[in-house]
Amino acid sequence: MMTQPVLEVNNLTTSFLINGRWKTVVHDVSFAIAPRETLAIVGESGSGKSVTALSIMGLNAAGRSRVGGSVKLQGKELLDLPQEAMRRIRGNEIAMIFQEPMTCLNPVLTIGSQIAESLILHRGISRREAEMETVRLLEKVRIPSAKARFDEYPHGFSGGMRQRVMIAMALACRPKLLIADEPTTALDVTIQAQILDLIKTLQNEEGMAVLFITHDMGVVAEIADRTVVMYRGDTVETGPTAQIFAAPKNAYTRTLLAAVPRLGSLAGISMPIRFPDIDRETGLPEKATQGVDTVSRGGKPVLEVKGLTTRFDIQGGMFRGIKGRIHAVQDLSFAIMPGETLALVGESGCGKSTTGRCIMRLTTALSGSVELDGVDLLSLDSRKLREQRKGIQMIFQDPYASLNPRMTVGEAIAEPMVVNGLQTPAQANAKVADLLQRVGLQAEMAKRYPHEFSGGQRQRVCIARALAVAPRVIVADESVSALDVSVKAQVVNLMMELQEKLKLAYLFISHDMAVVERISHRVAVMYLGEIVEIGPREEIFGNPQHPYTKKLLAAVPVADPAQRHRVRAISNDEIISPIRPVGYTPPARQYQQVSPGHSFMI
Template identity: 65%
Template sequence: MLLSGTSMEQGGGSVTPVLSVRNLSTSFRVNDEWRTVVRNISFDVAPRETVAIVGESGSGKSVTSLSIMRLLPKNSSRIEGQVFLNGRELLSLQEEQMRRVRGKDISMIFQEPMTSLNPIFPIGKQIAEALTVHTDISNADAKKEVIRLLEKVRIPNASSRFDEYPHQFSGGMRQRVMIAMALAARPKLLIADEPTTALDVTIQGQILDLIKVLQEEEGMSVLFITHDMGVVAEVADRTIVMYRGDAVETGETGDIFHRGQHPYTRALLSAVPRLGSMGERKLPLRFPIVDIKTGEQMPLADVTDTVGKGKTPILDVKDLTTRFDIHSGLFGRKSGAVHAVEKVSFDLFPGETLSLVGESGCGKSTTGRSVTRLITPTSGEVTLDGYEVMKLDQPTLRQMRRSIQMVFQDPFASLNPRMSVGSAVMEPYVEHSLGTKQQARDKAASLMEKVGLSADMMKRFPHEFSGGQRQRIAIARALMLDPKIIVADEAVSALDVSIKAQVCNLLLDLQQSLNLAFLFISHDMAVVERVSHRVAVMYLGEIVEIGPRAAVFENPQHPYTKKLMSAVPVPDPSRRRIKRNMSTDEIKSPIRPVNYVPPKREYREVSAGHVVQVA
């Protein structure tokens, strides 16, 4: 990688890079002082090349991309250095000149498409605007081009969806709309800032395939920003590893993966779960943790068998059904129902982890909320620690919930921002009148230590903690009532890869010491393989396959299970040119008419405890 100049050697000749960044530094004004968050970053992106910037939250990778695009607030930010796009220096351009560059010569896809799309305009009109601003084109021709772009990004029935609004599209389809908008003026460089982080694994696979195909067809260069090393291996020719504002390692992606030198690079790679690495192993396995300062792997204790075999299940669910009525028309008559959970049955033993996996909308979170009665199920039987959950009145329901607690995906949303974390952790104990405030304080302090935080942090507020620390606080709060079951609803999905590994290890440690049972809800198949005893795969509200983790992962039977597994990014750079050719269809709707009667399902046993739905 060049660190100076504006040309690079390729195939024996000199090639002018599409993007050339030299000594880029970005600072933000904080309390009348300038704080530098990106320091002296230099790199090139060649024609048709994909360069990945990888690092965890706070590493400066997104700030780097926003600095290149000049999208940071002028009053509170300062950008220094040089940025050349096809030889043209961008940082010295007037704002009006830069506005003409954005969208035409350089485009950007953001992580959350719903915040980037205007909810009150049809998507066709929004994409057409990107064309009419940058090119001399009639409205009729713009519409034709938009439909062509929508077809190019594999949106079914593109012409009929031109006038639809963002809320009428799924998350994956909205991301496709954003890609179509970014490609409208045929830019030379596409910056993709975490474009797949919030997506299900199958949708992520489709988007990665799509970017590869479009890059080949359009001849674009791509600057890909992510914290997922599996994604980096699949898309990037070269990789830049960032840590706390510095580029700590750069090189060919294969070299980074196989011969990474910096301790932080090795820490990132060690934390990436590899699907299929568990083999016939029956018990969960802790994630390896590498010391960021030394690059040495920390010692890990073995996981022992905690499952209470032969005992009565702590949770027994039979034919659980949860539906949400849909009302429409002038008088609000019932016109249909969302069949969110349909005749789901499973059990959970003390000390066991049962994972529910599937895409968004499959009913896994609704299942978790239904067994806790946070949502009232339509029918079925739920027996939890001796309680018949469906028949409980409010006082007994409150008592039952001491046995089962939830840890949600977003800990910041589950913690009161005006309440100190100590008060938040103590609150369940105090509300259930289990002891004095001093006893609550002592127990909270003990649990803070148990989840890897210190007791003196209890006076702080949620905003003073990182995402991983907030999730640890949420886990400590869930443990205050000494529950026997914890429902972890996408509890690690939003975390950086190394923090995810630490939190998963914490959950395994707590299971060992407290004999906890986990209902682990996730769409991340590689993490599920690592932490589970058994796995249940959900599709359109039904369990289509369930069994011991080794049986399901080593011998998947249902087509949907196979589809989920084939979509998981593999952290192997040799697979970079491989495309999965996955179906681009949206997940089917669970909405059914009023008189709909679900078909009776049949199941067959593949091996001991491994059951699959017969198609």
């Protein structure tokens, strides 16, 4: 029984002023968190999770929001404090890790100076001490070459690296309460495991309470003592995490749990499996449907990559000379058959997204070839490339960033058809309705703008836009990683259905191993720009050979609170840097075949 909670929330109600009227979006939410305890708030987008956190922090827009109820930090009422007093508490006694680090980091300041500034302000230490402590914090969250990267700017870091910077900043002042809003969504499973382990360690050392907001039920099982389930601003269920997983009382809670992909549940099955449809009345899953084998096995690959190599120069010194090179992609080779999904997996910085961008020629490759139906895309001029690009399209990780906010979604979907001369504007507009319906949206939604859609709906719009030019290959770069579990299930099922109907080939770039197990025919594991293991899905998951593949699989959180305290071999060694000296020549690699189509680097 909690006697002295760090945080006590009673009847929290939050309203926003919308079109001249107050709309309540969080209704009478109550909970408490004790020292060293982790409380998880789970629910889909729009359920009120993040608004609850922002209300506790006092970060909702002034004049356009109002918060009622009570929020007490160690007995002190926060809702009555003036802004100056609340500003001293934020970052010092309460810290928050936000979901999107790029919007929280100042693009014109180095990451080192931003963390050091927080230490100087809240802990009153000297700049030299703050800089030394900043390097230690960056090393603790496993930023490679932390000292050398102190003076780099946010745009020079990957999404996962930027999130680690945010976590280092939040933990800098050893807060009494840490609010983590989807802090591991953008992270790979190995880094996610390390960050969760780091939060647990600091929690035990400092007696810190943690409010963890997430839609990943595997993470909830891994880290949360108690869980609050929210739906449309209301608390629909609350209790010990083990109890909620074992015997969920609410239909919505059962829906969330049923949508969780469980690693290893497809052992021995060679075909992709769709997520089960959920009965919204009971929240119980109906029978999962096995995908149809659409792979053309006897013909030629639709996409063949040979010896793909990419370098990025690092400049420095007074005359900005080249002092090193990032070996982002090194001698990559693979092929994808029509109707097949090849998943490309690995940690941030391993070269997955760079590979996808090189294939699309959004990033320039140093050498190699990318053949689409026998035509090498890397050797084409801009006119011929535009013609060939109709056959290969890309779905990006962030659908909001890849849609023009000033264009309706109908205009965004019609544009590639008109630009490529496939349809007249009138014909394209007529085709838009069919494409929206094909991805599970209504035709009348064509007149809406991107901000009027949820994250899952925006991703469906991006899929419709990719289908507009009738491609044969789609490169999906982390296309479902930021989505809620139920929305993720819907989008993955949609992609599989479209593959069956249209014989699409997918290069599915992801760090979500449980989704990869469900959607892929074959899997390629990348590490430091190289493929270290490749083979059929059931072989990679059932019989992994390379140590890095085993490490990836071991780090996946298990959606079972009973296994929460299991000992996992989580390595905290520094990630090896892909930076090499000028003139460095990588050694020749050798592969050993385990079974037909399954080989690994030795």
